[in-house]
Amino acid sequence: MKCGFCISACPVYREELVESAVARGKNQLVRGLLSGELDLTRELEERLDKCTLCKTCTQNCPAGVQIPSVIIAARADKVRHRGIRFPYNVVYRSILPRRILFGRVVRAAGLAQKLFFPKGEGTLRHLPLILSGLGKGRRIPEVASHFLRESVKEVNSPPAGTPVKLRAGYMTGCMTDYVFPDLGIKLIQFLTRNGVEVVVPRKQGCCGAPVYMGAGDFETGRKMADANVAAFGDLDFVIVDCATCGSAMQDYARYLADNEQREKLYSEFGKKVIHITAFLVDILHLPSEAYQAAPDVRGKRVTWHDPCHLNRHMGVQEQPRQILKSISGIKFVEMSEPDRCCGMAGAFSLHFYELSRKIVDRKIASIVASGADIVASGCPGCEIQLMDAISRHKLPVKVMHIMELLQ
């Protein structure tokens, strides 16, 4: 397929305007690699890495070609052949899979952040990015002084007098755990108040997205998937507030299953994974009265940014909008191109920071044009990207997770 209908859809192409940026070009590069016409050079690697996996190409492809899968597969192939570059290999192979060690590294990064970097506006600071030490002056939120899982119990029951309607697991995700613990606390409180017993399994780890989707390290990814599947055991729901975690876990079966047993295990697990907004709307069927604006957002105009992993990967578009329209006390406004990629895409924004900035600047223009005071989203990854850009442009817009809007 070489029709090129993906051209105007691709956020990377839109900035680079070269064929290797777009799905059609990448597809041909992978074919060149498979046919032996191209070698696995650094140049080829870099071109395949220049993809946010936003899936907009697939959405616009008349033949439904799954370019993101091709890219992930090619990345995996690359890892098999030559490994991942230092220092990423240390991070992906040794640190991320081990939760406690990862926590220590994050904490050390947090200390370094306090010691070596001046305090920026609000709570944002210049900081070499936690995972890689290659933040290039990015302003991101500082590491929390208390991690989420140090602050909450393993089993969180509804308050006395509220009957237990459902029992659900909560995958906190690294960002919420280490950077936005208040979001996690709020989410747990909201759920328990609405009759959900929230279990935060202690043995859960990183979802594996940066490891297997970003870096193509399937072997390590499989270990992480096994750990998470075991951690959530027989819980019927695995709630995520992070769309990236959610889509990575839904896709375990697609990418990581290497035998029938894992195939079965991963598919069953994938079906349990649900984004918090979908859980509230489709499972709990909360009435609109349940959604009350938190005091600090009352009277504000709020717009919604569709995270790619939520919208195109997890297929959740309407639920967050339904919640936003239900929250009494705020005004929901739609921005133009709400589903365009923000350019974060994990390690992508580290490898290609300048490009990532150009992509997010278009998003910022949409947000500004919408006249919103707050841009809400459902993925801490996108939020960090948006915070960085908004801070860079010194705009009076706040970035919040949709759950933070609720009382």
Next chain:
Amino acid sequence: MLDQAIARKLKSIVGEENLLLEKEDLLTYSYDATNIWIHMPDAVVLPRTTSQVSSVMKLANEYKIPVTPRGGGTNVSGGSIPIKGGIVLCTTRMNRILSINKATLVAEVETGVVMQEFNQILAQEGLFYPPDPQSAAGCTVGGTVAENASGPYGLKYGVTKQYLLGLEVVLANGDVARLGGITIKNRMGYELTTLFAGSEGTLGIITRITVKLLPLPRAQRTMLAVFDSTETAGEAVSRIIGRGILPAKIEFVDNWFLRRMEEITHLGLPVEAEALLLIQSDGDIESADREIQQIITICRDIGAREARAAADEIEANKLWQGRRSAFSAVYSSAPSVLSEDITVPRDKLPDLIKRCNEIGKKHGFPIHMVGHAGDGNLHPAVLTDIRDKENFSRASRVIEEMIEAALELGGVLSGEHGIGLEKQRFMARAMDPVALRIMKEIKHLLDPNGILNPGKYWEDRGVDHHRGEEIQGNRTFSQGS
């Protein structure tokens, strides 16, 4: 390989970031949207200004380096493939919309503006630019001028050349020419502007384009009509036009295409239909509704199994989305696809469909058909595999006979896809020899060294590489999808 000194000069003209020399980049400029030809360029330049284009052309002309212009690379004729190597001059980084004048209904754009984005911005002003090649999501405005492109809207609104008011073009020697102007009427000298419409990059590099616009129609209505035979569907088209009704679009889709489209899109298309007509009326609400009703009556009278308006906008969008997938539907069906673009006078469409079916039967090749029926423009496709010599040569014969049939019916080789590599072997047969001679003289006048998109348009055996095994030099033909 490009000479090092030339590479250095190119770099000094466009800057390092606008010059691609790595194999990994060159490969991505070795193809277009067809799946028969592939050829690697030696360099790709992505100029940002007209003066950079001019400098590149001066250099190329001095050293006689082939230059193949390219926009989005979505063309379906082989036209943007650098079949002689050399430089691909890609215009995608010249992508500013320079002006949209609502008072005069005129816009000026740089050549690399993506068609769909242009129309999205115009829509915010209540305007539109009608030429609608189905590749709008990827093709550039400059590319549509070079190909004189069109699509379903051709029926009511015409083709690209009818919207061209002015052009800025860079000639082979680097001279910059401004042709036409910004007025709707302009009777100064020869029509040089339209000369470049359909020139396929052989006469110059189009850098700026001035076009006229239309106000967006207030209402659009879609209908569908299901027929038990392709020929009856063709007759329905002739009868609609014959009654003096000119809807915005009349699209024809046969059963094979319908099934393939449904397979890849899952839109719920009426796959049981032997042939489907998809029709759109533009106007105000009353006139569009009235026109649709008239067409429904005509279709029923002629024996349509079903003829009805789309239930709502959602169904209408689905039907058109299905239609847009036709290209993918066919090109993803076989290792090699020969998709034709023959066009006959509108009233000869039923004859053309009939002849194509007969030719297919004779050679044992099913002919799959989709087309802009209202324009008499049919895209019959033959699925083959270029690696299977016997099969491929039989498929090529089918194509030849279909083209022959179209010409006999007073038609042309290509309605909108252009000549490129795909149709050059038929040019001498299809064109008046004097007209062909004038064309060659124009080409020689504007590009005496023959550096602009060489190897295209006319067949020049011995120097030319074309279809099939002859092009194995640099990179061979593609192996399908």
